[in-house]
Amino acid sequence: MAMPKVTFILPDGTEKIVETEEGKTLLQAAQENGVEMESACGGNGFCTTCACKMKEGQAAIDEEKVSPVNDKEENMGVEGPDNRLGCQAKVIGDITVNIEDF
Ligand code: FES
Numbered sequence: 869m870a871m872p873k874v875t876f877i878l879p880d881g882t883e884k885i886v887e888t889e890e891g892k893t894l895l896q897a898a899q900e901n902g903v904e905m906e907s908a909c910g911g912n913g914f915c916t917t918c919a920c921k922m923k924e925g926q927a928a929i930d931e932e933k934v935s936p937v938n939d940k941e942e943n944m945g946v947e948g949p950d951n952r953l954g955c956q957a958k959v960i961g962d963i964t965v966n967i968e969d970f
Contacts, residue, residue: 875964876903877923894920894934894954894965905967911955913940918954923964933961 871887874897878884888897895918898905906917922934935958937948946953954967 872959873962874898874959875923875962877964877966877968878903879968881968888959890960891958894918894952894957894959897959898954898967903967905954907955909955913938913944913953913956916944916946916953919946920952920954920957921966922950922952923966924950933963934959 872890874886874888874894876884876886876898884901884903886897886901886903888900893911895905895907895911897903899907905920907915908917909915911918934952937946937952938956941948941953941956944953954965
């Protein structure tokens with residue numbers, strides 16, 4: 869079965885497309901493929917340095933692409949569905965993720 873593709877939009881505006889196993893977090897997908905994503909709390913959902921944004925409306929339109937917002941994200945005040953914590957959002961299907969500073 870084809871692995872999901874994650875397109876990361878980097879801070880300089882370029883894109884990096886990586887393949888990852890379904891169920892990995894965006895943070896894992898980034899780190900395993902040399903994409904820089906901050907993770908001050910070690911991926912435990914307590915810091916928001918891994919905050920990222922799904923390409924506009926994508927998560928809302930197709931919730932098959934990424935796991936739903938979880939309790940940790942809600943506790944950190946993350947407003948989904950497009951805004952996510954990279955360490956909590958799990959990849960399901962092909963998705964585009966903006967990790968620009970915003
Ligand atoms: S790495 Fe800290 S909230 Fe994701």
